[in-house]
Amino acid sequence: MNRKYTSALLENAVSALSSLPGIGRKTALRLALYMLRRDVGYTENFASALLALRKEVKYCRVCHNMCEEEKCRICSDMRRDHSTICVVENIKEVMAIENTGQYRGVYHVLGGIISPMDGIGPHDLEIESLVERVASREIKEVILALSTTMEGDTTGFFIYRKLSPYNVQVSVIARGISIGDEIEYADEITLGRSILNRTSFVVNNVNNE
Amino acid sequence: MNRKYTSALLENAVSALSSLPGIGRKTALRLALYMLRRDVGYTENFASALLALRKEVKYCRVCHNMCEEEKCRICSDMRRDHSTICVVENIKEVMAIENTGQYRGVYHVLGGIISPMDGIGPHDLEIESLVERVASREIKEVILALSTTMEGDTTGFFIYRKLSPYNVQVSVIARGISIGDEIEYADEITLGRSILNRTSFVVNNVNNE
Numbered sequence: 395m396n397r398k399y400t401s402a403l404l405e406n407a408v409s410a411l412s413s414l415p416g417i418g419r420k421t422a423l424r425l426a427l428y429m430l431r432r433d434v435g436y437t438e439n440f441a442s443a444l445l446a447l448r449k450e451v452k453y454c455r456v457c458h459n460m461c462e463e464e465k466c467r468i469c470s471d472m473r474r475d476h477s478t479i480c481v482v483e484n485i486k487e488v489m490a491i492e493n494t495g496q497y498r499g500v501y502h503v504l505g506g507i508i509s510p511m512d513g514i515g516p517h518d519l520e521i522e523s524l525v526e527r528v529a530s531r532e533i534k535e536v537i538l539a540l541s542t543t544m545e546g547d548t549t550g551f552f553i554y555r556k557l558s559p560y561n562v563q564v565s566v567i568a569r570g571i572s573i574g575d576e577i578e579y580a581d582e583i584t585l586g587r588s589i590l591n592r593t594s595f596v597v598n599n600v601n602n603e
Numbered sequence: 604m605n606r607k608y609t610s611a612l613l614e615n616a617v618s619a620l621s622s623l624p625g626i627g628r629k630t631a632l633r634l635a636l637y638m639l640r641r642d643v644g645y646t647e648n649f650a651s652a653l654l655a656l657r658k659e660v661k662y663c664r665v666c667h668n669m670c671e672e673e674k675c676r677i678c679s680d681m682r683r684d685h686s687t688i689c690v691v692e693n694i695k696e697v698m699a700i701e702n703t704g705q706y707r708g709v710y711h712v713l714g715g716i717i718s719p720m721d722g723i724g725p726h727d728l729e730i731e732s733l734v735e736r737v738a739s740r741e742i743k744e745v746i747l748a749l750s751t752t753m754e755g756d757t758t759g760f761f762i763y764r765k766l767s768p769y770n771v772q773v774s775v776i777a778r779g780i781s782i783g784d785e786i787e788y789a790d791e792i793t794l795g796r797s798i799l800n801r802t803s804f805v806v807n808n809v810n811n812e
Contacts, residue, residue: 399698401660401670401671403659404656404669406652406655406656407652407653407656410648411649411653414637415634416630425623428624429657430657434657437654437656439619440650441653443619444619444635444646444649444650445647447613447615447616447639448643449643449646450612451612451613451639460610460613489608
């Protein structure tokens with residue numbers, strides 16, 4: 395529905411808000427009216443937080459994770475295992491894995507995934523710098539934590555091939571039935587894989603639940 | 604879930620975005636990462652559109668609708684019927700009614716609704732200015748287009764009492780079964796009212812469908 399707005403200022407604000415992914419014009423209007431009800435300082439803080447993020451953000455020169463210095467907190471932490479690199483698509487996955495508390499190695503953020511449909515090839519991603527890391531330091535293991543999609547698999551395979559000349563173990567995170575999921579409703583491919591890749595029943599598995 | 608962010612800039616941006624109504628931290632993170640993928644100009648335009656709205660918006664001195672001059676487009680339009688005032692809670696309702704194309708009168712935006720729970724009394728709303736409008740000009744009819752809630756009814760009744768000394772007809776918009784709704788699923792109060800307030804079957808009613 396193309397609504398007529400009585401104010402061009404409102405029209406611009408609604409257009410800006412609805413340009414965000416997942417926000418339609420109706421939600422955008424609600425957000426704009428919310429801002430009008432709050433004091434001016436609210437909108438000023440809002441705008442400056444977003445501008446600061448966009449303008450001042452830096453990326454770690456080692457792992458390309460988001461940070462405020464030259465090197466991110468994880469790469470600077472000498473208590474972590476710097477011989478294990480977990481390769482992820484984006485910083486969201488770094489946060490998700492950090493939140494599990496199960497990983498003590500370091501990361502490598504690709505900044506995307508190989509997707510010919512979106513025009514993203516291997517050279518648009520931080521794959522060359524991953525190979526350099528593996529070539530120049532003593533890396534024991536590279537863990538691929540990529541999406542279980544065609545793009546994720548393609549990217550994983552490309553990295554696997556690029557790393558094959560080096561003496562490094564390349565592994566992928568386990569795929570199987572999610573904890574809390576009912577087997578009845580799992581898709582066949584996942585269920586099939588989870589049977590093929592079964593592990594011995596140990597107390598540790600039970601504790602993870 | 605309280606996620607650890609690797610960057611304080613990201614933390615601030617996510618906090619700002621998730622302070623908007625209906626936006627959680629997960630959505631806020633997705634929006635922040637979207638902004639990082641777009642060029643700097645995108646975020647600059649975004650921020651300036653919101654700041655411009657908040658800082659430059661004016662309200663019509665007659666009807667309190669949002670506008671950019673002293674008087675809004677509707678109040679300045681001499682082809683409209685200035686003797687009929689439609690009272691609405693907010694500018695959203697002005698837009699909704701304008702979009703129907705069925706109304707040629709003018710508006711009066713209250714800027715809220717009487718709600719003791721939220722600490723909003725009659726004096727926080729533009730009720731006094733409505734009474735002045737009715738007292739000082741030749742107004743034939745005041746149409747109350749307020750929500751069908753307890754607050755809406757309270758506000759309507761308050762306005763009705765305030766306008767009773769003046770020679771003006773006060774009406775409310777019709778309440779009944781929505782067009783497209785099935786009678787089977789209508790709530791009893793609405794259905795009961797729609798039977799009590801039945802109108803004669805005219806072609807006009809059918810055309811509105």
